[in-house]
Amino acid sequence: MGFYERRILPHVINCACASKPIMRQREKVVPLARGEVLEIGIGTGLNLPYYDPARVTRLIGLDPSEKSWELAGKRAAALPFTVEFVGLPGEAIPLADESVDTVVVTFALCTIPDPVAALHGMARVLRPGGELLFAEHGLAPDAGVQRWQNRVNGFWAAVAGGCNLNRDIPGLLAAGGFEVSELQTQYLPGTPRIAGYNFWGRAHRAASA
Numbered sequence: 439m440g441f442y443e444r445r446i447l448p449h450v451i452n453c454a455c456a457s458k459p460i461m462r463q464r465e466k467v468v469p470l471a472r473g474e475v476l477e478i479g480i481g482t483g484l485n486l487p488y489y490d491p492a493r494v495t496r497l498i499g500l501d502p503s504e505k506s507w508e509l510a511g512k513r514a515a516a517l518p519f520t521v522e523f524v525g526l527p528g529e530a531i532p533l534a535d536e537s538v539d540t541v542v543v544t545f546a547l548c549t550i551p552d553p554v555a556a557l558h559g560m561a562r563v564l565r566p567g568g569e570l571l572f573a574e575h576g577l578a579p580d581a582g583v584q585r586w587q588n589r590v591n592g593f594w595a596a597v598a599g600g601c602n603l604n605r606d607i608p609g610l611l612a613a614g615g616f617e618v619s620e621l622q623t624q625y626l627p628g629t630p631r632i633a634g635y636n637f638w639g640r641a642h643r644a645a646s647a
């Protein structure tokens with residue numbers, strides 16, 4: 439990982455992912471988290487203010503970028519429940535089977551190199567009755583937008599820390615062992631369409647997983 443990825447990119451992502459339309463997406467899913475929570479790809483902790491302290495007892499945040507987590511400092515210190523950071527990738531969740539009530543993943547399935555492996559790990563650590571809460575951007579339904587997403591994806595990933603524009607989020611969730619119980623989609627206002635098609639909702643471990 440070069441200087442740009444280690445030192446500059448966390449600041450760029452911290453700003454880009456704090457736009458009003460994206461913060462509204464966080465507000466739609468994060469307050470639903472309950473009990474012991476694992477957040478995958480927690481980044482700079484932009485979701486932290488949206489956790490409901492009356493519902494959450496403990497939060498474990500996992501991300502390979504320790505530099506990003508440094509930027510979460512004040513947001514994390516303000517919370518009344520325990521927040522622990524683990525500097526590991528989502529493909530290597532170091533928790534026991536069936537050990538958390540909620541897994542949260544926002545704007546990270548685009549970037550995780552092996553999202554299906556990471557999702558299998560998320561399904562593994564969820565207790566029976568537990569839920570995955572997600573808010574992600576990905577492959578748009580319109581052929582014209584998809585064409586541009588596919589065309590610029592390589593360049594985009596190179597400058598945006600490995601973020602892919604064209605991942606099929608419902609397909610990944612299914613391949614990763616989840617059944618979606620609630621799914622909403624829309625192009626976010628004020629966001630370029632190639633990066634603005636959003637999926638959010640809730641999922642549980644599929645019976646077959």
Ligand SMILES: C[S@@+](CC[C@H](N)C(=O)[O-])C[C@H]1O[C@@H](n2cnc3c(N)ncnc32)[C@H](O)[C@@H]1O
Nearest residue numbers: 455479480481484503527528544545546549550
């Ligand atoms: C666009 S940022 C989003 C951060 C945060 N989830 C949010 O909603 O603001 C993508 C995040 O994915 C993280 N990431 C990259 N590779 C990862 C991996 N293998 N497992 C988990 N997270 C990863 C990056 O470090 C970065 O924090």
